[in-house]
Amino acid sequence: RxxxxxxxxxxxxxxxxxxxxxxxxxxxxxxxxxxxxxxxxxxxxxxxxxxxxxxxxxxxxxxxxxxxxxxxxxxxxxxxxxxxxxxxxxxxxKDVQVEISGRDLKEMGYRPGPLFRKVLMVLLLARIDGQVRNREEEEKFVRRWMEVEGLPGHERRRD
Known part of the structure; x- marks a missing residue:
């Protein structure tokens, strides 16, 4: 081209x-x-x-x-x-990816929704900047981010 x-x-x-x-x-x-x-x-x-x-x-x-x-x-x-x-x-x-997915977020107890896309993008940017380097650090990052967003209680999935 x-x-x-x-x-x-x-x-x-x-x-x-x-x-x-x-x-x-x-x-x-x-x-x-x-x-x-x-x-x-x-x-x-x-x-x-x-x-x-x-x-x-x-x-x-x-x-x-x-x-x-x-x-x-x-x-x-x-x-x-x-x-x-x-x-x-x-x-x-351009090819950097996070290790966790929406499925993992559900398994962590969070309810699927538009916030999944946002948290995964924030996580990707953190990965790109070297703030997280592996799956364990990604999970900790997500939990902290969700708490800051006020989601540990009322937005968690209730089965």
Whole structure:
């Protein structure tokens, strides 16, 4: 998909509305149009964020996750200040996972709900930043986090 990166680089300085109109007129595939629009929409903001000094690994992860490979390539190529962050994300951060799952949270006595997604994301960010290193530390982290959120009693599952 090298051609797409090159084209996006050429279109980067055009207003998003013009790019959208042009890509529709040229009859690009919808998937490619979405990638171009996403890159152009997120490029400046992400470049600015990744150019900040002293970013935590979790911040790099949050800025980069969800971006297409093409957007990451463009940022790396066109904004040298982002290179180290992009490389760190691709090489070390994007594949980090936690060991516990929603099933484990249920087994710990918590009721399934929207909070599961939040606690698992907070846990992932803690893992990325090195605050937890193994399953046991993850379980302790979750219990402490749930207590701080006020969930040890009324939100626990009652079977």
């Amino acid at each position: 090298r051609w797409l990166c090159l084209l996006m680089g050429l279109l980067m300085d055009f207003p998003p509305q013009e790019v959208s109109a042009w890509t529709l007129k040229m009859k690009f595939r919808k998937r490619d149009i979405r990638k171009m629009e996403e890159s152009i929409r997120n490029f400046a903001h992400t470049a600015e964020n990744l150019s900040s000094r002293n970013l935590k690994d979790s911040q790099i992860y949050l800025f980069c996750q969800g971006l297409s490979a093409e957007t990451l390539v463009l940022l790396h190529a066109l904004k040298p200040a982002t290179s180290k962050c992009i490389e760190k994300y691709v090489e070390n951060l």
